[in-house]
Amino acid sequence: MSDSDTVTGDASPVRKIIHIDMDAFYASVEQRDNPELRGKPVAVGGSAERGVVAAASYEARKFGVRSAMPSVTAKRQCPDLIFVKPRFEVYKAISRQIREIFAEHTPVIEPLSLDEAYLDVTENLQGIPLARDVARRIREKIKSETGLNASAGISYNKFLAKLASDHRKPNGQFVISPEMGPAFVETLPVGKFHGIGPATAAKMNALGLFTGLDIRNQTLEFMNANFGKSGAYYYWISRGVDERPVRANRIRKSIGAETTFSIDLDAFDALAAELKPLVDKVWRHCEATGNRGRTVTLKIKFADFEIITRSRSVAAAVAGRDELERLACGLLEIEMPLPKRVRLLGVSLSSLQDGNDAEPQLTLGI
Numbered sequence: 001m002s003d004s005d006t007v008t009g010d011a012s013p014v015r016k017i018i019h020i021d022m023d024a025f026y027a028s029v030e031q032r033d034n035p036e037l038r039g040k041p042v043a044v045g046g047s048a049e050r051g052v053v054a055a056a057s058y059e060a061r062k063f064g065v066r067s068a069m070p071s072v073t074a075k076r077q078c079p080d081l082i083f084v085k086p087r088f089e090v091y092k093a094i095s096r097q098i099r100e101i102f103a104e105h106t107p108v109i110e111p112l113s114l115d116e117a118y119l120d121v122t123e124n125l126q127g128i129p130l131a132r133d134v135a136r137r138i139r140e141k142i143k144s145e146t147g148l149n150a151s152a153g154i155s156y157n158k159f160l161a162k163l164a165s166d167h168r169k170p171n172g173q174f175v176i177s178p179e180m181g182p183a184f185v186e187t188l189p190v191g192k193f194h195g196i197g198p199a200t201a202a203k204m205n206a207l208g209l210f211t212g213l214d215i216r217n218q219t220l221e222f223m224n225a226n227f228g229k230s231g232a233y234y235y236w237i238s239r240g241v242d243e244r245p246v247r248a249n250r251i252r253k254s255i256g257a258e259t260t261f262s263i264d265l266d267a268f269d270a271l272a273a274e275l276k277p278l279v280d281k282v283w284r285h286c287e288a289t290g291n292r293g294r295t296v297t298l299k300i301k302f303a304d305f306e307i308i309t310r311s312r313s314v315a316a317a318v319a320g321r322d323e324l325e326r327l328a329c330g331l332l333e334i335e336m337p338l339p340k341r342v343r344l345l346g347v348s349l350s351s352l353q354d355g356n357d358a359e360p361q362l363t364l365g366i
Helices: 025-033 071-077 088-103 131-146 158-167 181-186 198-206 212-216 220-237 268-289 321-335
Strands: 017-022 042-045 053-056 082-084 109-113 116-120 150-155 173-176 254-265 295-302 307-313 342-350 362-365
Touching (some): 017 088, 025 088, 053 071, 053 268, 088 116, 088 131, 116 158, 150 158, 212 220, 268 321, 321 342
Parallel strands (some): 254 362
Antiparallel strands (some): 017 116, 109 116
């Protein structure tokens, strides 16, 4: 990317955006702090039957182990896998250290989690002309101060910067210039697009959309008709266009998860069973970010698409996963017997406090 003062057709300067992503962050911290783990397949998370992998080292990833995978599955795929209990206070402290390094270069920082963030360095505090050099200095300082590796993507918008950071992992960086952007996207499988999950990718494939070029060949009307309010976003990113600004200090208001059932349900036991993985997912994110909340909300969508929500606030932040499940199940129990069968359940935690102090709102689908 020629990081010069190139201008677009509307005479506004091309933005310089960096996406920094720590490499296998939790697992790398554990390998750094325990030399016996270096070079070995490591999973951060619980090894119990209902445990889940929070992070996997690159040695474990070679066996197909990945985050959010059930621990029993991970162990089956990698019999020599070493499980390490997470130390979120340590990860949070290192994340703050990394954030301070970012702040030496720009105040425009949008954290996505403890281990990744967007930085707008169009005007950077050290007057470094090339964004690639800013990224290199940040990565070098992270390495020297924490002993950990970071990868970086550099581009003229957030979508492409995030794509670029995956391109040379681990411990690398990649630039997608304005000249490269549209061509880079057109060969990309839709499942690799940030923001397109497995369900949306499957729907796109069913419509004959397999690559960025396939999306680019569609009209905006077609994309809106088939993908609702997300249609315009997909339409423009397939052209390498993403106007979203890097937004500093966005405060997360809630964290939630929801799932749509393959068949409608009405029995309490069946619905309570479906709540468990939702609670797991919400609590995993709470632990990863250090966020805690006081208000639990249950979302119920009936078979006729009517939606109701029920909430309960407690005096102190929800202290653990089991308490979150108990509160969510309590809200469900109050509604029994339900007037209609249910097609979707959701659980969210709001009135968030502390933790990662600049997080966007997030809903996690299952």
